[in-house]
Amino acid sequence: MSQCEIIAIANQKGGVGKTTTTINLGYSLAEKGKRVLLVDCDPQSNLTMSFGVDRPDELPITLYHLMTAIIEEKELPLRKEYILSFNNLDILPCSIELAAIEVNLVNAMSREITLKAILDQFRPNYDYIIIDCMPSLGMLTINALAACDRILIPAAPQYLSAKGLELLLRNIIRVKRRINPAVEIDGILITMFTERTKLSKEIVNLINDSYGSHIKIFESKIPVSVKVGEAVLNYKSIIEFDPKGKVAVAYKNFAEEYKANE
Ligand SMILES: Nc1ncnc2c1ncn2[C@@H]1O[C@H](COP(=O)(O)OP(=O)(O)O)[C@@H](O)[C@H]1O
Numbered sequence: 001m002s003q004c005e006i007i008a009i010a011n012q013k014g015g016v017g018k019t020t021t022t023i024n025l026g027y028s029l030a031e032k033g034k035r036v037l038l039v040d041c042d043p044q045s046n047l048t049m050s051f052g053v054d055r056p057d058e059l060p061i062t063l064y065h066l067m068t069a070i071i072e073e074k075e076l077p078l079r080k081e082y083i084l085s086f087n088n089l090d091i092l093p094c095s096i097e098l099a100a101i102e103v104n105l106v107n108a109m110s111r112e113i114t115l116k117a118i119l120d121q122f123r124p125n126y127d128y129i130i131i132d133c134m135p136s137l138g139m140l141t142i143n144a145l146a147a148c149d150r151i152l153i154p155a156a157p158q159y160l161s162a163k164g165l166e167l168l169l170r171n172i173i174r175v176k177r178r179i180n181p182a183v184e185i186d187g188i189l190i191t192m193f194t195e196r197t198k199l200s201k202e203i204v205n206l207i208n209d210s211y212g213s214h215i216k217i218f219e220s221k222i223p224v225s226v227k228v229g230e231a232v233l234n235y236k237s238i239i240e241f242d243p244k245g246k247v248a249v250a251y252k253n254f255a256e257e258y259k260a261n262e
């Protein structure tokens with residue numbers, strides 16, 4: 001029997017391709033017959049909305065309610081009451097209400113492992129659970145880092161600062177030391193890459209020089225394409241929307257490289 005892997009897609013910078021990577025890595029793995037659950041852990045609910053849920057706040061049960069149940073030491077509702085399915089991908093949705101959890105967790109006994117308590121219950125049902133993190137290093141992200149087996153860091157060259165990356169790594173090390181000793185960093189996935197610009201190349205060299213020896217930088221890089229925005233407007237992964245396009249091909253190659261890395 002294959003074991004479930006929980007992957008956190010994390011970077012406290014917004015707009016670096018976390019949600020896009022969650023969707024397309026998830027889609028690629030599901031296409032290969034893997035059972036995949038995507039977890040929306042960003043109160044902005046971009047992941048939930050990208051599957052056509054226009055009003056996440058109207059969903060009766062979301063991640064907020066599940067986390068609240070754990071905090072209050074109650075049973076979780078039945079899975080069919082909140083898991084959304086689109087083709088062969090399952091989604092655990094959230095809404096803006098999830099933002100309140102940051103405060104509610106402060107005095108909770110299980111404040112760092114509330115999400116873990118939920119996701120561990122799903123392990124028997126999936127090969128991969130992918131958590132789309134929010135752009136901050138608050139309690140929700142700490143919960144994601146504590147709940148996962150592996151962390152994938154998408155980074156866009158134009159927004160990449162060595163300082164930002166260092167802050168993220170410091171938080172990961174702290175979580176590893178205190179809460180989740182088995183967690184591993186998968187590596188950095190360069191997104192929104194433009195081959196031609198000098199900046200992209202310089203940044204990649206910079207990361208290689210600073211972190212290359214102890215953090216993997218995936219060979220596959222995700223190029224920039226306007227098609228990504230069009231796919232979002234059509235509620236589709238880029239792999240469905242433009243299967244032969246450069247971004248779809250890059251994500252498929254990345255999924256292969258990612259699996260080979262296991
Ligand atoms: N490879 C790409 N090329 C062009 N636009 C992209 C690409 N990847 C993501 N985007 C767009 O950039 C914005 C931010 O991406 P997103 O995945 O939402 O980042 P995050 O989740 O880190 O905030 C979105 O509008 C998305 O459609």
Ligand SMILES: [Mg+2]
Nearest residue numbers: 018019042046
């Ligand atoms: Mg996002």
